[in-house]
Amino acid sequence: MxxxxxxxxxxxxxxxxxxxxxxxxxxxxxxxxxxxxxxxxxxxxxxxxxxxxxxxxxxxxxxxxxxxxxxxxxxxxxxxxxxxxxxxxxxxxxxxxxxxxxxxxxxxxxxxxxxxxxxxxxxxxxxxxxxxxxxxxxxxxxxxxxxxxxxxxxxxxxxxxxxxxxxxxxxxxPDRIQQLLDPLPVERLWGVGPRTSEALHHIGLKKVRDIRGAGLDLMVKHLGEGPGQHLWNLAHGEDDRTISSGRDARSISTESTFSNDIQPGRKVDEFLRKAAEEVARSLRQQRLRARTVRLKVRTGSFRTMNRSRTLSAPAQEPGPLYEAVKSLLSDIDLDGEGIRLLGLGSGNLVPVSAPRQHGLFDDAAGSIREETVSRLLDESHRVPGGADLKRGRLIPGRPEPEETP
Ligand SMILES: [Mg+2]
Structure with a gap:
């Protein structure tokens, strides 16, 4: 296989x-x-x-x-x-x-x-x-x-x-689709309920191969233009529907289980930076911004904690995601335990086209600068050899980043 x-x-x-x-x-x-x-x-x-x-x-x-x-x-x-x-x-x-x-x-x-x-x-x-x-x-x-x-x-x-x-x-x-479909009863085609099934049986069509043998005209004549064509397509294994993922309700997240439990510190920080980059990239690819940032922590004893925070303005840049999740983590009492799993999620997603209100204390120039860097990074992922490009820093308000390849 x-x-x-x-x-x-x-x-x-x-x-x-x-x-x-x-x-x-x-x-x-x-x-x-x-x-x-x-x-x-x-x-x-x-x-x-x-x-x-x-x-x-x-x-x-x-x-x-x-x-x-x-x-x-x-x-x-x-x-x-x-x-x-x-x-x-x-x-x-x-x-x-x-x-x-x-x-x-x-x-x-x-x-x-x-x-x-x-x-x-x-x-x-x-x-x-x-x-x-x-x-x-x-x-x-x-x-x-x-x-x-x-x-x-x-x-x-x-x-x-x-x-x-x-x-x-x-x-x-993919090379044996017809062999798979032909012997199946027509009821296996998507959308064939009891009524359609009866109509098909009535004109002698019981197997998928019967539909193909009947021809498109006969299908349309007995079932109508839309349903006839639909079943004809399915009988040939054709279906051009795409995934509709209902973005509004969804969230974009990433999480990792570590091979050994780790203590808060450099390694945790590194993970959160990378996770923020990853989630931000998915957000940008899907032209979405997140209103909420979530942190998931599981300790060595399998205690799982979820915390979330609403951002001052919807974001698709790693900076605000990272800042929020870092501060959420610092508020968690780990009770001396190591961290087994960390996750960063974004929720309450809004399309980029939605009107955006800057937070009161937003560093507008800084966030525009960061958006430019993100766009360059996204583009670099699309050209061969460009994926080595990395963001020099994530925290807004520091000197110019060092993204030049
Ligand atoms: Mg089931």
């Missing part, structure tokens, strides 16, 4: 947690493992939210009426959904996804698309990213599994993540 790592066409991942709600309940109460677990209310009006794989063997699935689930699986063990707990784990999982790319589009609490085109070189390829996503999700959640699909587009990535569930990793070979 690793030879796919050199294939630049694989630029989407769909990641989907396995039986998410049930898996979280088992994580919190391991005595539930192996049992036919049903998440939902078993009352007469109840609906199944999630069923463990053991319960699925009885024919129980999500969205099924609880009454029917009780009938099919009388030995089922029921648990009420705990939304806030699922949200908590969901946040961890989404944070893992964001370690690999800023292009994360959540579809629900437990699944998301990842646009990885910009991350291929950094991580070594799509399959490597997919493997590491799975490992990191397991690590960060304490053992939950996620199935991932790797493909040239969103439709195929979503299709693929489902093929080897649970705990699966499926790569769609």
């Amino acid at each position: 690793d030879h796919f790592d050199s294939d630049p066409r694989l630029i989407f991942i769909h990641a989907d947690m396995d039986a998410f709600f049930a898996a979280v309940e088992i994580l919190d109460d391991p005595s539930l493992a192996g049992k036919p677990l049903i998440i939902g209310h078993p009352g007469p009006r109840g609906v199944v939210a999630t069923a463990s794989y053991e319960a699925r063997q009885f024919g129980v699935h999500s969205a099924m009426a609880s009454v029917e689930a009780l009938r099919r699986c009388p030995t089922g063990v029921w648990r009420s959904p705990r939304g806030s707990r699922y949200q908590e784990i969901s946040r961890l999982v989404m944070q893992v996804f964001e370690e690999f790319t800023p292009e994360v589009e959540p579809l629900s609490l437990d699944e998301a698309f990842l646009g990885i085109e910009g991350s291929l070189r950094l991580f070594g390829g799509a399959v490597t990213i997919a493997r590491e996503v799975r490992t990191r999700v397991k690590q960060c959640t304490g053992g939950l599994t996620v199935s991932v699909g790797v493909a040239p587009n969103k439709f195929l990535a979503k299709l693929a993540s489902d093929l080897e569930k649970p705990d699966g990793l499926t790569v769609v070979d």
